[in-house]
Every structure is written in C-alpha cells, then in structure tokens.
Amino acid sequence: xxxxxxxxxxxxxxxxxxxxxxxxxxxxxxxxxxxxxxxxxxxxxxxxxxxxxxxxxxxxxxxxxxxxxxxxxxxxxxxxxxxxxxxxxxxxxxxxxxxxxxxxxxxxxxxx
Amino acid sequence: xxxxxxxxxxxxxxxxxxxxxxxxxxxxxxxxxxxxxxxxxxxxxxxxxxxxxxxxxxxxxxxxxxxxxxxxxxxxxxxxxxxxxxxxxxxxxxxxxxxxxxxxxxxxxxx
Numbered sequence: 001x002x003x004x005x006x007x008x009x010x011x012x013x014x015x016x017x018x019x020x021x022x023x024x025x026x027x028x029x030x031x032x033x034x035x036x037x038x039x040x041x042x043x044x045x046x047x048x049x050x051x052x053x054x055x056x057x058x059x060x061x062x063x064x065x066x067x068x069x070x071x072x073x074x075x076x077x078x079x080x081x082x083x084x085x086x087x088x089x090x091x092x093x094x095x096x097x098x099x100x101x102x103x104x105x106x107x108x109x110x111x112x
Numbered sequence: 113x114x115x116x117x118x119x120x121x122x123x124x125x126x127x128x129x130x131x132x133x134x135x136x137x138x139x140x141x142x143x144x145x146x147x148x149x150x151x152x153x154x155x156x157x158x159x160x161x162x163x164x165x166x167x168x169x170x171x172x173x174x175x176x177x178x179x180x181x182x183x184x185x186x187x188x189x190x191x192x193x194x195x196x197x198x199x200x201x202x203x204x205x206x207x208x209x210x211x212x213x214x215x216x217x218x219x220x221x222x223x
Contacts, residue, residue, distance in 0.1 A: 004154075031209050043155075043200070043213050050209060091154055099143050099204045101211055103154035 004104035006092050012110045018080040021107045024073055025094030033101060034067055034077050035091040043091075049075065082111045118201055118214040125222050130188040132217045134201030137182065141203040144177060145211065146186045149198045158186070158199075188219075196221045 005024040013019055025032045033048040047057040049069045057067070064083070069075040079086055089108050093101040115137040124130045136144070142163050147155040161168045161175045161184075168175045174187040188195055198218050202211040 033210065042215050045210055048210055055209065093155075095209065098160065099209075099211070100145060100157050100160055101155075102157060103147075105154045 004092055004094055004102055006090075006104035006107050008107060009105060010108045010110075012112065013082055014112055015083055016081045017111075018078065019082045019086075019109060019111075021077040021090050021092075021109070023075045023077070023092030023104060025075070025092070026096075026102055027073065029094035029096060029102075030072070031095035032069060032075050033093040033095070034075070035093065035103075036088045037091060037106070038088045046077070079109075082109075084111045087111050116201055116203055116212050116214040118199075118217045120215065121218050121220070123220045123222060124191050126191060126193060128191055130186075130191045130195065130219055130221075132186045132188075132199050132201075132219065134184040134186075134214055135182055136184065136201075136203045136212075138203060138205055138212075139182070140205045141182075142206045143204045144175075144184050145202040145204070146173075146175065147200040147202065147213075149200065149216070151197075155200060191219075191221050193221045193223055195219060 007022045031050050034046040037043045046059045047067045052069045067077045087110050089106045091103050091106045093103045117135050145160040146158045148158050149155045159170050166177050172189045176185045198216040200216045201214040204211050
C-alpha cells in the first residue's frame with residue numbers, strides 16, 4: 001500500500017489567497033483525521049471523519065477553515081482567506097483496525 | 113480531559129540505551145502508541161500496546177506499561193544516530209476514535 005498520500009508537499013501563498021490541501025487515506029480505512037503542527041502549539045487535531053461524515057470539528061480554528069470528504073478515498077482541507085498565522089505543517093492520517101493512525105508526509109504551508 | 117505528558121529532551125551516546133517516558137491521566141486508556149517523527153517527515157507508527165499487556169518487545173524497541181501508575185516507557189537498545197528524532201506518546205480510550213498526543217520528546221544521539 002502506498003500509505004496516506006497528501007498533496008501538495010509544499011505550498012507558499014500570499015495572505016488572502018485560498019489554499020486547498022488534499023489527502024488520500026489508506027484504502028479500507030474508515031476514519032480520517034486532519035492535524036496541524038507548529039512549534040508553538042505542537043500537534044493539534046483539527047477535524048476527523050468517520051465513514052466520510054465529520055464527527056468532531058471542534059479543533060477547526062475559525063470559519064476560514066473547512067474540510068470535506070466527498071468519498072472514502074479523498075478529503076480536502078480548505079483555508080479561505082489564508083493568513084500568515086496559518087503557516088504550519090498540515091497532516092492527514094487514517095485509522096487502522098486497532099485504532100492506530102497512519103500519517104501522511106504532511107503539507108508545509110507558508111503564508112506570506 | 114485527557115492529558116499526556118513527556119519530557120521535552122533526551123540526549124544519549126551512540127550505543128547506549130534510550131528510555132523515553134510518558135505519563136497519562138485517563139484511566140480508561142485502552143491503547144497506547146509510540147510514534148517517531150524525523151525532520152521534515154510525518155509521524156511514523158513505531159509500536160503500540162494494549163492496556164492488558166505490561167510489556168511488548170519488537171527488535172530494539174521495548175515498551176513497558178505500568179497501568180497502576182499510568183506510566184509508559186519506550187526503550188531503544190543500542191541507540192544509533194538514525195534514532196535521532198522526536199518521539200510521541202499517544203493514548204486512546206475505549207470506544208474513542210481519536211488519539212491524544214503528548215508534546216513529544218526530542219532524542220539526540222551523540223556519536
């Protein structure tokens with residue numbers, strides 16, 4: 001299996017622009033998680049889906065952030081408009097049979 | 113809520129054993145996990161242990177669980193420079209989907 005796939009790996013954008021991050025979970029995994037990692041705040045859970053349905057989005061920082069999972073093999077995290085404080089590494093993870101999570105390589109977002 | 117704590121830094125000499133410690137507060141924790149994150153990479157699952165076990169060994173890695181004290185440790189035998197990374201402890205309660213992560217311990221291996 002290719003593991004969790006994320007794209008792009010790096011994104012540099014200007015403040016105010018829309019950013020879309022993409023994730024393909026491991027085939028057969030029913031839960032998908034979006035995390036943000038920064039030096040100041042560490043690893044934060046933003047939202048997670050179970051069977052394509054958002055279960056807990058309490059970690060989404062603001063209405064500028066939205067996430068979708070239109071099918072079992074694809075999810076997006078969108079930031080509109082982006083701000084410099086959104087600069088971070090964004091990880092997607094999918095859940096295995098014993099609750100373990102498998103992480104993608106991350107998208108490093110820089111907002112200037 | 114759940115609280116998972118780790119010390120921030122650990123330095124060891126190459127060839128020595130490393131012991132990374134973790135404490136958690138949730139008494140209903142069922143599964144406990146160790147992840148490794150190398151620079152510029154995602155979190156890599158190293159191993160996990162169920163709460164009905166007190167030890168698990170996998171090659172150079174040994175996980176010890178003291179459920180009474182809510183203490184988890186990861187021992188790396190014969191530590192190599194390639195083991196330098198941040199190690200995260202995480203726990204999951206029965207029936208929960210999400211994991212609660214510690215802050216991570218940065219392991220530095222001195223040649």
